Amino acid sequence: MIDFTKENDKEFMREALMLMQEKLLSKELEVVELRKLKEKDEEILQKLEEELKNLRKRVFDSKQERKANKPKNQRKRRKGNLPHNKSKNTQIEELEIDLNEEIIDYKIEKSSCPSCGGDKLHEMNNCFEESNEFEVIERQYIIKRHKRQKYSCKCCNKIITAPGGVKLTPGGEYSIQLATQVACDKFEDHLPLERQRKQMKRAGINVDVKTLYGQTEHLYNLLFPLNELMRQDVLSEKWVHIDESPIDFYNPNKSKGYIWSMSNPRGAYYQFEPTRSGTVAKEMIQGYEKGCIISDGYSGYNFLDSDEDYKNISHAFCWAHVRRKFFEAMNHDDRSEVVIDLIDKLYEVEHMADDLHSLKEVRLDNLTSIVKEIDSWIKSMDGKFLDTSSLGKAIHYYQNRREGLQLFLNDETVPIDNNMAERKQRCPVMGRKNFNCFKSINGADVGTFFYSVIESCKSNGLSPRSFINTMAHRSAKGEELESPFEYASRISERLRTQIAEELSALSKDSG
Incomplete structure (x- = not known):
């Protein structure tokens, strides 16, 4: 060790000081690198913990997105479809199917009373004890023999055969x-x-x-x-829900295909393609000149926002998907519950309206303030979460789609979510399972x-x-x-x- 208190050589002291500065800088760099590694390890650890919780939830918990700690005094959501999901042909849905009815009479064969054995047993007019029983007749297949009579015409000397019924x-x-x-x-x-x-x-x-x-x-x-008639029916409405779902497709490459769907209260239209490219969506909505398309935010629909050919079509996003992101984050961060409660309030307001006309007034009076609360909360969280965490992903999901999520505030024809498209995918998904x-x-x-x-x-x-x-x-x-x-x-x-x-x-x- 050198005793610097006794050293008088200035050049030596200068060189020693420079060497110490270099060593100090190298140590500081090492500290910075260690801190970065520690943060990365913490992110990895948090990610693994979240994935483990998600796996446990997927295997053992209910699939319903309901809060376990729901307040007892919270109002129940009004039942029934939202205004955008109601069909104009409701009268047909309300018609009941009349079952064929068969009446079976039961009578006592003997004239003597089963109770006392007396012979003074008489029928009581219009007095019965009745009960109903549902029966099933097994499906049967029959062979119909179509015999078409032949005729001979003496005028033209031709044989004429009677026309038959229509066949497949x-x-x-x-x-x-x-x-x-x-x-x-x-x-x-x-x-x-x-x-x-x-x-x-x-x-x-x-x-x-x-x-x-x-x-x-x-x-x-x-x-x-x-x-084509069904496709045109769907595109004749002011809004269209669109979605896609994978399905197995037998081919040498063993690749998956996709069932694309468009839907609204007028009907549904499906199309199978072996690709998930946005060109499929372009093909499906061909001829849709003005209106709103609601999607889940998949990048394949980005052409709706960037392509000039679709400038008259607004592109809205789904609040149910936003809620799902924050619901998943709530398993790891209780702060997400604030946004979930606010989104639930949005749906409570939507259920207050019976039709689109009343929905416009209801939205103007109630929804803008709720959305502002969500924006304020998102802003207040700046710097208080990791980007790779579930909460960070949920916040970024909202921020990246904020404009499309808020389109419904000023236009009553824009639905609040894309749930109709999700429901319409159930039929192919159930087929996929079978x-x-x-x-x-x-x-x-x-x-x-x-x-x-x-x-x-x-x-x-x-x-x-x-x-x-x-x-x-x-x-x-x-x-x-x-x-x-x-x-x-x-x-x-x-x-x-x-x-x-x-x-x-x-x-x-x-x-």
């Missing part, structure tokens, strides 16, 4: 109704064709899977003009077509089976087809006219 295919063995059953059992009730084959075999009809698929394909060919995959592009097109018809029927209060059967018979006869929305609107108008006439007749009778 000329000379085919299977009826339109049977093909409708096969298609709806698979795409509405998610029953794979192999299971249907086994059911049919037990009932006495032996059909292979390839034949069953052929029936759905023939039915698809009869009804295909409906595809059968392995689409085995060809053609099979995928057939499937998405029937999903479009079935979900459009549900949106308009129609029975998919009855509608498909009716339209297939029309197509086989060469008659014009109607989309589910057009068909339901015509029936609704007829019902409204009928009800108005009945009310008018009642008022005249009472007068």
Whole structure:
């Protein structure tokens, strides 16, 4: 060790001081690097803890996004659809199906009383003890033999054959109704064709899977003009929900395909593509000139914000997805609960309105202040969270989509969320859980077509089976087809006219 108190050489002292400064700087750099490593380790540790909690929650907890510590005095959310989800054809949905009724009479065969054995037992007029019992008649298959009478004409010396009924295919063995059953059992009730084959075999009809698929394909060919009609129905509304969901697709590369969907109260339209590129969305909304498209914020829809060709279309985002992000963050950071409560208030206000006209007033009076509270809270959190944490990701998700999230404040035709698109994806997802995959592009097109018809029927209060059967018979006869929305609107108008006439007749009778 050098005793610097006794050292008088200035050059030596200068060099020693410079050396000490270099060592001090190197140590400071080491400290900075260690701090960075520590912060990185903390981020990794936090990320691992959050992933572990998420895995435990996914396996053991309920899938519903409800708060466990819900206040007892909190108002229950009003039940029923939000104004944007209500169909104009509600009258059809309210119609009840009348079951066939069979009356079975039971009488005492003997004339003696079962109680005392006396012979003075007499029937009581119009006195019965009644009870109801629901019965099921097993599905049966029958063979219809079509005998078309032949005639000989002595005028022209020709043989004339009586016209027959309409068929799925000329000379085919299977009826339109049977093909409708096969298609709806698979795409509405998610029953794979192999299971249907086994059911049919037990009932006495032996059909292979390839034949069953052929029936759905023939039915698809009869009804295909409906595809564009349903797409135009969806695009004729002021707002359109859009989403996409992966589905297995059999091909050598074993890659996934995607079912894209557009929906609103007028109906639903599905399209299968082996890619998740935004070009699919462009193709689907072709012809949509003005309105609003609601998405989950996936980057494939960014062309709606950047492309000049879509400047008349507003792009809104989903508050339910924002809530989901903060709900996931709440497992790791209780501060997220503030935003969840505020978003719940947004939905409470939405449920106060019965239609779009009243929704405009309700939003102006209540929602702006709630959204300002959310913005203020987000601003107050600046610098108080890690970007890689669940809370940080939720905040950035909101900030990156803030403009699209707030579009609904000034336009009553913009829905608050994209939940309708999520609900419309349930049907393909349930099918995905029951059968392995689409085995060809053609099979995928057939499937998405029937999903479009079935979900459009549900949106308009129609029975998919009855509608498909009716339209297939029309197509086989060469008659014009109607989309589910057009068909339901015509029936609704007829019902409204009928009800108005009945009310008018009642008022005249009472007068």
